Amino acid sequence: MSLPTLEPTARLRKSRTRTKKVSAREALAVSTLKPHQYDLRPACASLICPDCKTWCPITGIRAKVQKLVPHHAGTANEDKAIRCLGSNRRVMVDVTYEAWRRRLETGFAETDGRRSARQYYKPLPVAAKPIAKMTRAPVSGDTALSAYREHLKRCRISTMADRCGGTHRCADGARLAALYEQLLRTQPRRDREQRGDARLDALLTRYQVATATKRTEAEWAKHREDTVDAKKSTAKRSGTTVEEANNTCKSRPDDTVSEFRAPSLPLLRVS
Secondary structure (H helix, E strand, O other), rough: OOOOOOOEEOOHHHHHHHHOOOOOOOEHHHHHHHHHHEOOOOHHHHHOOOOOOEEEEEEOOOOOOOOEEEEEEOOOOOOOOOEEOOOEEEEOOOOOOOHHHHHHHHHHEEEEEOOOOOOOOOOOOOOOOOOOOOOOOOOHHHHHHHHHHHHHHHHHHOOOOOOOOOOOOOHHHHHHHHHHHHHHHHHHHHHHHHHHHHHHHHHHHHHHHHHHHHHHHHHHHHHHHHHHHHHOOOOOOOOOOOHHHHHOOOOOOOOOOOOOOOOOOOOOOOO
């Protein structure tokens, strides 16, 4: 009885071969491929085979003739040993190493600057509590104690499973108790701060009143000085010479009138 023979599997692709065979297919130009589909580094020159879509080494990268190494079409040690049609195919390296590297770096910079197409959704905010059910937070020890006692009275007669009873307190009861203890402990410090604020407000009000009083007295003194001088107290309409004479005239002769076109205008006609 003959034993069944094992079917050979694909072998690893060699980085360098000594065969002189060359495929009859036309040479593959590197410039027809995209920059990320080939690698021109001398230590690992390779490209993606157009037939089997796998990375294959390029043998003789520094020689006159470059070609793809013989390789199988499937995955090594897994698929069947089927020779790829691109084996021993000539490769025409018509792109310099510097140009390839520059194009590759430019492409990386462009792809890194793109925004991700993935959509991120923010969590929906929790609905606010109605105003009718909102309670003001206690600001002193007495108000906190009253709120705590009111909570105990309502919680003990409720039907909740975790209601207050004996030494056990629910979450709201424990919170109110901790708040009462905190307010009672910090009450002296807050009283000192309130007294300091009240004293500062009183000093500021006193300073503002004194400043306003000095400013008012200075304004009244200025107006008093302006009204003492007769020339400044008399109203002037247009500042003409005749009006200046009218304003400075203290006594009027009997043969003149009060409103005249020239000073000391005689009332009688001179023949």
